[in-house]
Amino acid sequence: MKTCMAVMCALLIALFGLSACGGGNDTNSSNSGATNSSNNGTTKEADKPKTPAEERQAVANKMAAAAEAMDDAALKDLFLPEEHANAEKRIGSGWRKMKDEGFTVKAKTPTIEEKDGKFFATFSMTVTYKDGTTEDDTKTLAIVEKEGKYYMSFQR
Numbered sequence: 001m002k003t004c005m006a007v008m009c010a011l012l013i014a015l016f017g018l019s020a021c022g023g024g025n026d027t028n029s030s031n032s033g034a035t036n037s038s039n040n041g042t043t044k045e046a047d048k049p050k051t052p053a054e055e056r057q058a059v060a061n062k063m064a065a066a067a068e069a070m071d072d073a074a075l076k077d078l079f080l081p082e083e084h085a086n087a088e089k090r091i092g093s094g095w096r097k098m099k100d101e102g103f104t105v106k107a108k109t110p111t112i113e114e115k116d117g118k119f120f121a122t123f124s125m126t127v128t129y130k131d132g133t134t135e136d137d138t139k140t141l142a143i144v145e146k147e148g149k150y151y152m153s154f155q156r
Contacts, residue, residue: 009082013045052150060110060121063141068107070095072105078103080144102130112143119143121152132139132144 002083050058059078064072072092079087099104108124122140142153 024112027110039081052145055150056112056119056121057110059143059152060112060123063108063121064107064123064125065096067123068105070099070105072096078152080146080153080155083151083154086154087152098127132146 010091019124033153057107062074072088074145075092076084088104100131104127106126106128110121112119112121114120119142120140121143122138124136124138127135127137142155144151144153
């Protein structure tokens with residue numbers, strides 16, 4: 001049992017890989033603030049452009065939700081295309097194994113910090129093993145912007 005827990009702990013550590021140290025330029029989102037003609041020209045809240053901070057928080061929240069669901073398919077939309085294979089190797093395969101073995105993950109709302117113009121999301125999670133024991137873990141990933149869209153990243 002301890003060996004299984006050690007393996008799962010190692011997989012969880014690999015969940016988010018090394019603490020990310022990368023970034024990108026913080027530019028405004030490409031979302032438009034167009035009005036919705038079905039509401040007499042008024043802008044709905046959902047149609048308003050999000051701020052870069054809101055966009056970064058949204059992608060971090062999606063990552064936390066994917067971690068809770070151990071949804072490896074969600075990784076494709078959360079990481080830069082050039083990082084898909086790495087995300088699968090470092091996160092997706094571990095999530096599938098944990099899910100198959102009956103583990104659950106509960107994630108808190110991620111926090112985002114700026115360091116030297118780069119943004120990092122910190123994920124605090126509680127993993128519950130199938131025997132009911134729990135373990136808290138915290139991982140950090142970079143958030144980068146590319147062509148007006150925000151992504152999780154392993155970039156340094």
